[in-house]
Amino acid sequence: MENNYLENSLPMTIKDWLYYHQNRLHFRQKYRGLDMIKNPFDLIIYEELIWQVRPTVVIEIGNASGGFSLWLSDRMKMVDTNGRVITIDIDSKGDTNLYKYKSDKLISIIGDCNDIKTIGKVRDNIGGNDKVLIIEDSSHTAENTLSVLQNYKDIISVGSYFIIEDGICDILDLGVRPGPMSAVLEWIKSNSNFQIDRECERYILTYNPNGYLKRIR
Template sequence: MNPTEEFESSVRSNIDAIGKNREFLDLANLMMEKCAALQYMYNFSWLGRPIIQIPQDSYAIQEMIWAVKPDLVIETGIAHGGSLVLSASILAMIDYCEAVAAGTVLDPKASQRKVLGIDIDIRPHNRAAIEAHPLSHKIEMIEGSSVADDVIAAVREKAAGHKKIMVFLDSNHTHQHVLDELELYAPLVSKGSYCVVWDTLIEDMPADMYPDRPWGPGDNPRTAVIDYLKRLQEEGRTGADGEALQLNYDLQLEHKIAMTVSRGGFLKRV
C-alpha cells in the first residue's frame, strides 16, 4: 500500500474499533442525553445563521455532500436556516473546486446545484435573513406541511430535473409524521446518496425529556425508521427512478462521529 492507502486503512480500523467498543458508544449516548438537556445543539451557527446541530453531525453533513456531490439537497424543517446554509455552502465549494479543476471561471448563479427547504411555518425574520444571505441563490423554500399533497407535488416537480438527490428529514418528530415523510421522500433519493432522519436519539432519552412535545420514547423518528425499513424488506418499494428502493444503515459514518443525534438515522441507498 502507498502512504495514502495506509492512512485510509488505519482510519477504517479506527472506525471499526469504535463500532465494537460498547463502553465508548454508551458514553457517547450519555453525553448526548446531557447535551439535549442543556440544549447544547442550539449554541452553534454556520456562516452566520443558527444551526441546531451538534458539530459532529454538521461534519457528517459535509462528508456526505462532498462524497455524493448531489445537485439537489431536500431538507424538511428549516428553523433559522443554518442547515440550509450549511448544505448550500458545501454545494458552492463543490462548484468552485470543479471550476478550478476545469480551469474555468465560476459563475455562482449558473450552477444547477440547489437546496430545497420545506417548513410548515417559515417565520418572517428567518425567511428575511435566509433570503439576505450571500448563498440565497442556492436556496429555495416552500412553506407548508412536508406531507401535504400540494407540497409533495411541488417538491417532486422541482426534483424532476435533478439526477443526484439527498434528503434530510428534520421536521415534526412523531412516528407517524416521520414515517409519512419516509414514504414520500425516501424514493426521491438517488443511488449512492443518503436519506438522513435526524433526532432518532429521542428513543433513548428519558421519558420526561420532552414534556411539551407530542413525541418521546416509543413515538419518534427512530421508531419510524425501524418501521419503514421493515416495510422495505417485507413489502418492497420503488424509487422515483423506477428501480427497487433499498436503504442500509451507514454505520461507518455513524461510528466515526460517535456523538450524533441520529444513531440509526444515516440511511444510504444502495
C-alpha cells in the first residue's frame, strides 16, 4: 500500500481488511516496547469491559511477549478496584520480558494453562470476594479451548466475562481449525450460566466472533 492509505483502501472488503491487518500489522504492534498481538477494535471493547465490570482480577491465558499483560495492568490502574493481573504462559519469554513489572499487581505464572498445578497457582492468587474476568489467548485449538472453558468457568464472576479470543480462525484461513469459535458454540449449549454478548462485536472488525461470553448467573 502506498501513501494514500484511506483513499487506496476504500475498495477493501471487511475480509480484505482482516487479512491486511493479520498479515501486515498484527505482529508489529507494540505496547511500551513489548509485542502485543491485538486487533485495535477489540482493545476498545476490552477497555470498556474493564471499566464496566471493574474486575479485581484479570487473567490472561497465553501472554507471548507480555505486551498485553502490561496493557492490562495499566488499564487496571484506571479503575478503582486496586486490581491485579495474573498472566499465564507455557513459555517463559513473557515472564522474562515482564521482569521489571512483576509485583503483587502483575503476577506471572509459567505453565500449561490446563495443568492442575497451574490452575492451583491461579486459585491461590484469587480470594472469595474477587471479581474475575478472563481472556483466553493460548493455543486456539478447539480441544485446548474446550479444556480452558471447563477448567476456568467457575472462576469467572457473575456479571463478568470469559473472553475467548481468535474465533476468527474458524472463519478465515488462519491455520487453526477447528478453532475457538467451534469450541464455544459447542460448549455454550450445556453452559447456560454464560451468554454470548454479540454487542461486543458491534465494530464488526473483531477477532473474537462469538467470543465475548458474559456470566449471567
